[in-house]
Amino acid sequence: MLKIVKTEWKLFLREPSMVVFAVLFPTVLLLVLGAIPALRTPDPTFGDLRFIDAYVSSLVVIALAFLGLNKLPTTVASYREKGVLRRFSTTPVHPARLLVAQVLVNVIAGVISIVLLMVVCWAVFDIDLPHHPLGFLVTCLLGLLSLSALGLLVAAWAPNARSAGGWATVVFMLVMFFGGAYLPRFLLPDFLNVIGEYLPPGVGALQESWLGVAPDPAHLGVLALVTLVAGTVAAKSFRWE
Amino acid sequence: MAIIEVVDLVKTYDRKVAVDGVSFTVDEGEIFGILGPNGAGKTTTVECVEGLHTPDGGTIRVDGLDPRRDRAELRARLGVQLQQSELPDRIRVGEALDLYASFYRDPADWRELLARLGLADRAKTEYRKLSGGQKQRVSIALALIGKPKVAVLDELTTGLDPQARRDTWDLVEQIRDAGVTVVLVTHFMEEAERLCDRIALIDAGRLVAVDSPAGLVSRVDGEQRVRFRPAAPLDVALLTELPEVSHVERHGPQLVVTGTGNLLHAVTSVLARNQIVAADLRIEQAGLDDAFIRLTGRKLTE
Known part of the structure; x- marks a missing residue:
């Protein structure tokens, strides 16, 4: 199993576009936004926070959503299309291991991406880091797992790699919208914000842990439930060829 | 001694009968050909033998194992080269072999295997940069990495140029000489005639005849x-x-x-x-x- 993860990790590193988007993009976006003076000046409309302070949680959403809803379903669907999964099923190792390895690679990439973002937040912009690190970590992990489960569900149901890409993009857009990646969340109407708090990857819990309180178990519970349900349905309905 | 026994195999897809009562046995150490036109049911037949499909009727034994019930054990003893199955674009040949070797209890030395297949200098090459013939040889290498008793090779030389095809034929003979029973699926007459000890002729899901190439020819002999x-x-x-x-x-x-x-x-x-x-x-x-x-x-x- 370790060898499969290691191999998949190497393959991930060899796809420059994947690495750039999943690992570097959120940090680069922060640097670009932070280079604009207006966005790093405290503003009373944001409750005397700077735009970049408020936007960091959205950058975390971008990183997690890309890994779970773009990289994962397109890779898995193309593995099925090319017969990579089928070839696995002729060996003593079940092809499900390859999917598990993909999710683990996502977790590693996600951790690196977010740590990098945090380091730049702290070192360059003096942005407050999460005050409840454990809660933040658990939320990120559950958030990524729930998005990965949704990504696998898309891969399970899409007839081919191209439509997997298309369907995943729709879910990706929704997650990004509710997660405040397009418009900062304080600009969204209240009812959308409430929905967004509960949807994967759990913006509500991310913000709570950022502000220093332990994440609401209800938020985490929803993420765990999505992971469990989507993961189970994906596993049951997955077509290996 | 028979290492594969197929009795009255039936497989239906969406009410279309793909394989209709096929029976044959493959002896240990031979190259056994399954020959027939495209769509005759050759691949379906061997994929039932490999345990990839569940037959709708009949029984199959491979080295004494039931391909569905004893999946795990069968996969350790059977090497499979699939028709149209690729590897991830950017995996290196050596990495792929090393990875697949880790799936088996007692794998072959993959460096030696690559050398035998004339790929020794390609170990660090990414899969997408290989020629068609090289990809096919990697595919054979993966089928042999677990030291199988039986290797099933499906449409091995389709899409290869004549020289690569002849090289591949030599390779199949080497595999047999190393003691591996080979099941060769093909629609090339020349390939079957050149390589196979015995051939099962399959047409429209039915077994037409099983015999040596000479035996089959002798049925129309004198003409x-x-x-x-x-x-x-x-x-x-x-x-x-x-x-x-x-x-x-x-x-x-x-x-x-x-x-x-x-x-x-x-x-x-x-x-x-x-x-x-x-x-x-x-x-x-x-x-x-x-x-x-x-x-x-x-x-x-x-």
Whole structure:
């Protein structure tokens, strides 16, 4: 199993576009936004926070959503299309291991991406880091797992790699919208914000842990439930060829 | 001794019968061919043997194992080269072999295997940069990495140029000589004739015959064809009335005379008596294609 993860990790590193988007993009976006003076000046409309302070949680959403809803379903669907999964099923190792390895690679990439973002937040912009690190970590992990489960569900149901890409993009857009990646969340109407708090990857819990309180178990519970349900349905309905 | 036994195999897809009561046995140490036109049910048959499909009827034993019930154990003893199955673009050949080797209890040394397959200098090459023939050899390497007792090779040489095809044939013989039983799925007559100890002819989901290539040919033995272009008009009746001739066909300017016995002598005598020169004269012995036509009533490649 370790060898499969290691191999998949190497393959991930060899796809420059994947690495750039999943690992570097959120940090680069922060640097670009932070280079604009207006966005790093405290503003009373944001409750005397700077735009970049408020936007960091959205950058975390971008990183997690890309890994779970773009990289994962397109890779898995193309593995099925090319017969990579089928070839696995002729060996003593079940092809499900390859999917598990993909999710683990996502977790590693996600951790690196977010740590990098945090380091730049702290070192360059003096942005407050999460005050409840454990809660933040658990939320990120559950958030990524729930998005990965949704990504696998898309891969399970899409007839081919191209439509997997298309369907995943729709879910990706929704997650990004509710997660405040397009418009900062304080600009969204209240009812959308409430929905967004509960949807994967759990913006509500991310913000709570950022502000220093332990994440609401209800938020985490929803993420765990999505992971469990989507993961189970994906596993049951997955077509290996 | 039989290492594979297939009895009355039936497999249906959406009410279409793909394999209809096929039975055969494969002996240990032989190259066993499964030959038939595209869509005849060859791949479905071997994929049932590999345990990738559940048969709708019949029984299969591979080295004493039931492919569905004993999946895990079967996969350790059976090496499979799938039709149309690729690897991730950016995986290096050496990495792929190293990874697949880790799936087996007692794998072959993959460096040695690569050297045997003429890929020693490709270990660090990414899969997407390989030629078609090299990809096919990697595929064979993956089928052999677990030191299988049986290797199933499906449409091994499709899409290869003639030189790569001949190299691959040599390779298959080496595999057999190393003690591995080979099941070879093909629609190439020449390939089956050259490599196989025995052949199962399959057509429209049914088994037509199982025999050695020579055995199959002998079913239409004695039949030969003389092909030539008469330099002057020739009354075909002069040929058809000969006892040696069974029938005459006209292909444009060419005549194809089919018959038995001393056919060539009989035909050339008629031509000589009528002072007609036969240009481009060729004589053809019956081969596997003729056996296939005789046994199924149609040509293999249609």
